[in-house]
Amino acid sequence: MTAQSATHTAPETGYNFAYLDEQTKRMIRRAILKAIAVPGYQVPFASREMPMPYGWGTGGVQVTASILGPDDVLKVIDQGSDDTTNAVSIRKFFKRTAGVRTTTRTGEATVIQTRHRIPEQPLGEGQVIVYQVPIPEPLRFLEPRETETRKLHALAEYGLMHVKLYEDIARHGHIATTYAYPVEVAGRYIMDPSPTPKFDNPKMHMMAGLQLFGAGREKRIYAIPPYTQVRSLDFEDHPFRIQTFSHPCALCAAEGVYLDEVVMDDRGGRMFVCSDTDSCEERREQGHRGAMLADTPAALKGESSHV
Amino acid sequence: MTALAHGFGDPVTDAQQVFHAAMNALARPGRPQPLTSGLEPPRPMTPELAAIALALADHEAPIWLDPALAAASGAADFLRFHTGAAVVADPGRAAFALIADPGMPLPVEQFALGTAEFPDRSTTLVIAVEDLSDTNGWVLRGPGIADRQSLLAAPWPHALADIVRLNSAVFPRGLDVLLAAPGRIVGLPRSTRFVEEI
Structure with a gap:
């Protein structure tokens, strides 16, 4: 897919600009x-x-x-x-x-x-x-009443949230x-x-x-x-950490980006690819190639397949 | 009887552009944002004060006028006709306060400051000044400012130091300020602090 920077198109009549009045x-x-x-x-x-x-x-x-x-x-x-x-x-x-x-x-x-x-x-x-x-x-999910959550925000009383994260640690380590x-x-x-x-x-x-x-x-x-x-939010002995991935993106070889898991078949085959499709496409255009990136068929490249 | 001054030429686009300037002004405190207003409101209301009022006020957002505007003939009528907003005498009921004379003291603590539960229910002050510059002047810090931001307004609004001091004392309640000079506006949301006063 390519960037679709279409020029200005006339908006639908009968609506205000961007729908809302x-x-x-x-x-x-x-x-x-x-x-x-x-x-x-x-x-x-x-x-x-x-x-x-x-x-x-x-x-x-x-x-x-x-x-x-x-x-x-x-x-x-x-x-x-x-x-x-x-x-x-x-x-x-x-x-x-x-x-x-x-x-x-x-x-x-x-x-x-x-x-x-x-x-x-x-x-x-x-x-x-x-x-x-x-x-x-x-x-x-900790306090269902809106009147109470509003009061908690007003008083900056956020102990509940730390208790919730602490319970995570108690249960899962x-x-x-x-x-x-x-x-x-x-x-x-x-x-x-x-x-x-x-x-x-x-x-x-x-x-x-x-x-x-x-x-x-x-x-x-x-x-x-x-x-x-x-x-x-975190604790001194349990600092905040982001997810890490053991493999680079299978299409553009990017590391340090967020990956989606794609199940390939019913025998455990899978690939991990960039969740950000635009970033992945731009990297592939720059020539980055992941392990599972296929070659574009000649017909799609615009090259003639006939000699 | 005098004819009423006209409103926005293109209400949809003009309102969006004024809002866009106000949004960027409050998101990047102290940094001047361009604001073009084609309005010719009754003096001493400036074209920028009028543009902000017409873009953001309506029957749900009452307007308070400073003594200079309240005394001016036609200012309240102009706003009522073009916005449908009530022009109120009680500063505590105002969503927007329009201030044409920055040299006068303001009833700072009588404006709506919001409540602890609903700090958004507060007055936004729109103060006309003659010039705004960010090359030197007071030094600001706070959300929206990468490190430090300078701001100089001429004339320096009489009530501004009181407002900023009040904001730091009652946050998250407080007053948000837009300073409007010809062609540009600056935002000072309640989260902004002065670190150096000149």
Whole structure:
């Protein structure tokens, strides 16, 4: 697949730019400004019904619709991939309702909407990453009452969260939380980084880009401004560690990136490939070759197979 | 009876661009962001104050006016017509406070500071100044600033030192500030601290 930087297309008629009406955008924009001013704090907002079911990124879509301008270039990823149903349909949604340019190239995008991953390529100052969040409250499974979790955040009373991580250690010998790993933002609020693998947590720390989080069903928006301290919770004797992989990517030979396991057959065959499809493609274009990368058939290369 | 000054020429794009400047301003405190406003509001309201109000205020977000604007004929009518927002006398009810005269003291502690549970329910102050520069001046630190950021506003708003001091005392409650000079705005969210005062 190649980067699809289509030129401006005329948006669908009958809708406002980027689908949402202006009053809704203003309400969401005010929530975004407050979220930036209080890093990691969950701002309630009047989430709207979107033409897609909850769980498909209605929160992220509303945030993206509210920040998007006609000159923005949008990239959408789902589990690191530009090609999955969720990513393709959200990209199409904004192409049709806003007529903005879309891309799969991380470096070209000004707005990146994501579900479950942060791109491998570090984000720059001109970029905004919008996370789709299913459950924004990191304390929810420890304390189901919203009135109580709000009080815990107000008092910065986060002992419960450390107890939860401690119980992991007591039961498994190590902190077994591998995704939605809680972080402390700017030394104050404990925040759920959405179900990204903990592998991506260090990328949130002092990121040059702006990070916005939208939870549609739970009606919360939160943010991490650029260059903000983000610390993954841990203990002195059990420091935070990210996942490591024993093999490089089977297609592009990248090391130190997050890999997906692909089951190949029913006899235990498997391969590990980059979860970030764009980063993997760019590396292969640069000539990096993994152990299981096949040669492109001559016919597809555009070379004649006839002599 | 005088004719009402016009609003945004292209309400959708203009509002997005003003919001974009405000978002970047608060995300990168102290760093000036370009803001173009084609508005000609009744004086002493500046085109930048008007642009921020029209982009962000509506019937859910009441506006408080400083004495200079409250006394001006047409300022409140202009805002009511174009935003649908209530213009309130009680600073504690305001989502946005528009301040045209930075030299006057402000009722800093009477604005909405938010609550411990809902710190977002606080007033955003939009203060007009004549010039903004980041080459020298006060030194800022905080989220959104890689290391240190300089800021100089002319004239220096009378209430700003009080606001920043209050913010550090009551965080996460507090007041967020946008400084608006001709063609550029600067954000000072409540998380920003002054490390060196000049």
